[in-house]
Amino acid sequence: MALSQERLGRYNPDKPMENRLTDLGPRHYWQYFPPVIQNNYGKWLYHEILEPGVLVHVSETGDKVFTVRCGGCRFMTVENVREICEIADKYCDGYVRFTTRNNIEFMVDTQDKLDALVKDLRSRKHVSGSYKFPIGGTGAGVTNIVHTQGYIHCHTPATDASSMVKSIMDELFDYFQGMTLPAQVRVSMACCLNMCGAVHCSDIALLGYHRKPPIIDSEVLESVCEIPLVIAACPTAAISPAKTEEGKKTVKIKKERCMFCGNCYTMCMALPLSDKEGDCVTLLAGGKLSNRISPPKFSKVVIPALPNNFPRFPETCEAIKKIIEAYAADARKYERIGDWAERIGWEKFFEKCGIPFTEHLIDDYRLAYDTYRTSTQFKFTEAAWAVSKAAGGIE
C-alpha cells in the first residue's frame, strides 16, 4: 500500500472511526539491525576507539562491527535524512542509527568499507562550508550537545537553542574531533527551567532563564485561565487572587517572591514572562549521571546570567571555553569536571576558571543549608582575602 497522495489521504472526516488503527506502538527493533548486529546480539566482547569518532566492537563469534559516529543537528530536514539514507544505502546495507545525543552512527563490517565511508563523510560539506557529517564525539572529548526547541518551536523559551548549540559546537569543534581531555565532557542545553532536555546532571549545562516576573494580561486572564490552578502552580506562593478596576477577576504577583520558573505561564497563557533584556543564559557545571567512580551529581550554577547575544552568544562560548581549558590543564585522567571541582574545592574552581563568584551563586531556595560550608577546611583564594579586607580583618 503506497503512501496516499489525496488531500486527506485515507482519512474520511465524515467517518473518523472507519478503519481506524490505534495503539500499534513502535515498530519492532530487530528488523532495523544490520545482519552483523543481529548475528552478534548480546555476544559483544569488547570495543576500541580506533580514532576519534571511529569505534570497533568485537564479538565472541569473531565478527567485528566498525561504527563511524557523526555529529548531527537535532533539527534535520528530510533532505538531510535522505542524504543520511543515501550514505547508509551505499556503505551500510541500508541501516543507520541515531544516538541519544543526536549523533548519527553508520556501521560497516569490514575495514575496507570503513575507509571508503570515512573518506566520503569527510568530503561532504554544506554549500556555506560547514561539515554535514563531522566525525567525532567519542572518548575523552566533547560529544554532541543535547538541547531543546528554543525559538524554532517552543512557546516558553528564555533563549534560543539551535543557534546557541551551533555557536558553541563551532567553538568546541576540536574537542569534538579530539580526545585530549581528562574524561568526557557532556554539554547540554535547555531553553527554560522546564528543562525538557533535563540538563541538570551535565558537565556543562546551559539554561535559558527569565529574570522578570510575568506580565499580567488581566483583560483575558479570567476567560483563558483556571485561576485556582494558576495560584496553586506557584511554588513560592507569590500569586494571589485580585480584581481589576472594572471588576474582572485576575491575579496579583508579589514580585520579590518570584523566582521566574514560568510554571504559572505553563498553566496560564495570560502571564507571559519573556523579555529581551531580562532573559539570559545561566551556566551550570560539574554534573554527571554515570555511576563511574563517584555517584551521579547535579550541575551547579557557576555563572548566573550571560547575555542573550544572538545569534552567536560570544560571552557564553567564551565562558565554556575557559572552563574546559582550565579543566583540561588541571584535572587528572578519568576525572570529570565535577570530580575535579570537588577535589580541588569549588573555591579553586572559580579561581582557576577565572569566574567571579557572586551572591547569586549562594543557594537561597529550599534546602539551601545543605550547600553551606560548615567547616574551617577551606582554601585561601583572592575571594577569601577580599572578605577579610572588607570585614576589616586585614589591611
Next chain:
Amino acid sequence: MAFEPKEPQKELKYDELRIYSDDELNNYTEEELKNFKIKHDIPMVEDLESGPWPSFVADAKREALHRRKLGQDRLMIEQDVVEDMLGQLEVSFQDGETHWKHGGIVGVFGYGGGVIGRYSDLQEQFPSIAHFHTLRVNQPASKFYSTDYLKTICDLWEFRGSGMMNMHGSTGDIIFLGTFTEQLEPIFFELGHVLQQDLGGSGSNLRTPSCCIGKARCEFACVDTQELCYELTHYYQDELHRPQFPYKFKFKFDGCPNGCVASIARSDMSFIGTWRDNIRIDQEAVQAYIGGEIAPNGGAHAGKDWGKFDIQKEVIDLCPTRCMWMEDGKLKIDDKECTRCMHCINVMPRALRPGTDTGVSILLGAKAPILEGAQMALLTIPFMKAEPPFDNIKEKVIEPIWDWWMEEGKNRERLGELIQRQGVQKLLEVLNIPPMPQMVKEPRANPYIFWKEEDVPGGWDRDIKDYRARHKR
C-alpha cells in the same frame, strides 16, 4: 536471540511506498543552492551558516529550495513553510522573544497525547507557519533504522508537513515539526496503515519510553534493554496515549550503571542493568593492559600523552571501595565489597566483564527542576530479574506505583515529588517492601520521627484521670 514482535511486522519497501520520483528528489543543483535566497531577509540567521559544525540553517535552506522546486501541487501544506520558519527565527533574534503562541489543543481522535499544538503569533507576516503543530512519532528501540523506513517517512512528512524534523526529541521520539490541523489525521492514518507506526506520548501520559543501545552493540549491557523497552511500550499503550496521570511519567532503560540514556536523572522509573555475581576476569588480558599491548579505556584517551598505563594508579586506587589489589601478578577483586561503579570494567574492557547473573536495579522519582527542584532517582529495588514478559516488574512495581500516584498525586505532581511529600515510608508500604540502608546515603540526622500509633506499645489513647492519679494539677 529471539525475534518476537508483538504483531507481525509489515515489510516496508520504499520503492512501493514512495510519493516522489527520483527526478523530484534530485530537483536542484549545488549551484542553485549556492545562489538561493529565501524570501525573507535573515542576516542573523544566515550568520549561523559559517563554522565547521553542521549548520541547521544551511540544511533548512536546501529543504526550502527543494520545496520551491517541487511546487505547491506536490505539497499539502504551503511550499514556503521553511522560509517562513527561518523568517520568524530572525524576528525572534531581533526581539529576543519567541513568537510561538501559548497552547493550542489539537490532536488525533481518541488520543490525548502525541500531538503538540502550536501557532505563530506573526501569522500575517508568516502565514505558512500560522499552524505549526508537532507530531511525536514513537521511535524503534535504540534508534536503529532501515533506510526504507526513513525514506518513507521523509516523503510522508515532506508531502503533508513542513519537511522539518528533530532526530530526535529529548524524550526519544522522532519529531515531525510543523503542520496544519487539517493534515494531522491524514498523517496519523498514513503512519498507521502504511508504516504500521504509532505516535508517542505527550501531556499527562506515559511518555515514550527509551533505552540505550544495549545488547545490540555494547559489551556492558546486563539486560536486554530493547526487549524491556519494547514490551513495556506495547503493554502500556493506553497509558501512553490517553491522559490519566497527574503529570508526565517516564520510563528509561540503561543496560549498565554507565547510564547512557540518563535514566537516573530524567525518568520517574529508571531501570539500570546490573549483576549480583562476580566480575569476570581474564588475567592474561590484565597483563596485556599492564604491558601496554592494549590501550586502556578502549583508547578513549588517545589524544593526549598520559604516560604509561599504571594499573595501581588508574584502576586500583580509583576504585571507590578499594576492593581490588594485585597479588602474585594477578588482579584480585573482593566482589562482595564492589559497588559496580563500572570504572575498572570501562578501563579494561578486554580483561574485565560484568557478571552473568544479571537483572535490573529500579530507581524512582527523577525529574527536572519544575516544580520542587531537580531530583535524582531514589534507589528503591536493588536487584530484580528482568526476563520477558517482565510480569514481575509490571505487577509488583509499575502498577502499584501508578495506583498510588493516580490516587494521591496532585495536579502536575511528579512521582518524585509525591515520594517527598508523603515519605519513602509510604512508598515502601505501596510496594510492600522492607526498608534497607541502601536507600539512603546516611541515616537521618534529625530525630523528628513520625512514629505511628501502632509502632508504640499501648497505643496513643490514654486517660487523663489515670495520669492525674499520679500527677497533681
